[in-house]
Amino acid sequence: MKRICLVCQNVDCKNRGSEEIMKEIQQRATDKGLDDWEVKPYMCFGACQEGPNVVLYPEKSWYAGVKKGDVADIANHMGGGPDVKRLDTIDSSLKELIYQLLDTGVF
Amino acid sequence: MEGILFPRGVAEGREGLDAYRARGGYQALDKALKQLFPREVLQEIDASGLRGRGGAGFPTGKKWAFTADTPETPRYIILNGGEDEPGSKKDRVLMESVPHLILEGIILAAYAVGASKAYLYINAAYKDAIESMEQALAEAKKLGYVGERISGKDFGLEVLFAPAPHEYVAGEDTAVIEVIEGKKPLPRQKPPFPATAGLYGKPTAVNNVETLANVAPIILRGSEWYRGIGTAESPGTMVFSLDDQVNRPGVYELPFGTPLRYLIEDCGGGTRDGKKIKAVLPGGPSSAFLTGDQLDVALDHNSVRAAGSSIGCGVIGIFTEGRCIVEETLKIAEFFAAESCGQCPACRMETNTLAMLLKKIQQGQGSAPMLEQFGKVIAFNKGKGFCSLINMPGPPIESAVKLFRSDFEAHLAGKCPGN
Secondary structure, X not given: OOEEEEXXXXXXXXXXXXXXXXXXXXXXXXXXOOOOEEEEEEOOOOOHHHOOOEEEEOOOEEEOOOOXXXXXXXXXXXXXXXXXXHXXXXXXXXXXXXXXXXXXXXO | OOOOOOOOOOOOOOOOHHHHHHOOOOHHHHHHHHHOOHHHHHHHHHHHOOEOOOOOOOEHHHHHHHHHOOOOOOEEEEEEEOOOOOOOOHHHHHHHHOHXXXXXXXXXXXXXXXXXXXXXXXXXXXXXXXXXXXXXXXXXXXXXXXXXXXXXXXXXXXXXXXEEOOOHHHHOHHHHHHHHOOOOOOOOOOOOOOOOOOXXXXXXXXXXXXXXXXXXXXHHHOHHHHHOOEOOOOEOEEEEEEOOOEOOOEXXXXXXXXXXXXXXXXXXXXXXXXXXXXXXXXXXXXOOOEEHHHOOXXXXXXXXXXXXXXXXXXXXXXXXOOOOHHHHHHHHHHHHHHHOOOOOHHHHHHHHHHHHHHHHHHOOOOOHHHHOHHHHHHXXXXXXXXXXXXXXXXXXXXXXXXXXXXXXXXXXXXXXXXX
């Protein structure tokens, strides 16, 4: 099964540059030859004030407030590098809700 | 039966000033201005138990008391005729049919709360309703019921029109206020409630059209008479909207407590396709489904709540055998996702996620664990928005999954049970 990098493309995240971030992650994934990853838009994780939000699944890593400068570290994680702890700021109850949803295959 | 709002319980064309006066029109206003202090008018409405007809069922007397008791002036009355609930046509029909009854209610409301200005906020698509109210206003002005020093009293009222955008959320009371202030229809965070800080920050009573139409009859005939109609906690009548799923669609005024079956069979003439009823939404798309076995429920706030649903603004949705409840529920979820104004993140996430889950299930891409997610998403977001829209998709969706699980299971297996 492909691993998935979901990048929120709803209004708040978009206003903060999530379109650019999604393109950048895609580019890095291609450059690194991460063929087992699919980079996909998502409609809303419910953490709009903390966006742009990026969720790696099935890793269940949630990166919030992602800036272009963070993309290299995220792509590094996708390629087997360490997770990006500084971007892991989301409340655990919201994480649990969203991860359960993703577990059902909603993406 | 004899109606309170429609003399014969159904609309029969526009009632002109003479016909209205012939059945006691403007006598309530004359009585109030001659014999009653504003506080006594308010107390009479409070004693009548009148509840708002826009959906929430909040006691009108309480709303008015909060407005009247806020010392700031000027105070405002707003007639909320935004009416964008799918299937609802009662406010439109009331404005087109009995404009003077509504106008007299507005003037009495203004007198009761000490308001000097009233706005008639009417769905801009309702041309006939606007024209009807304009005509009534012109006639009332000629009689001296609108303007300065009404009936020689130290009470004046200016009445203005405000077009309502054709959007669901534009009927929410704080969104109504935003629109009249010239802004977009975005609900405000509450509190403060409009009664204390509403239009231009001043005390404002925002009342539904049908609610205000009940005011003059109560003042004229008394709260005790009013309480003799309907039930103890839902006094009076309600105007129900029936769509073309029945043989005689339209609006029907019935006392609260009338069985749902009477409305559908006797008033509506039964289902158009002649099929057995599978499900009913008794209070529009934000109410929980009832099953076809619950048609004997009495249509009043308490009875419908005890049956697991809500009466809302009286829009009855009927689904006969052969209709798929997954398809119907998806339409509702997509409606709320589209109508969410988007300013509250939780509402945006919730309405979109619910619609997405249902879409997956409807398309045969669902999984059994998906059925367990609805309740979790709804519970997580409950009450997290500025307005109540965030709480609206919950009842229909959760009741659909609970009561019509076999329809969902059929979709999980890749087959729609509808035909």
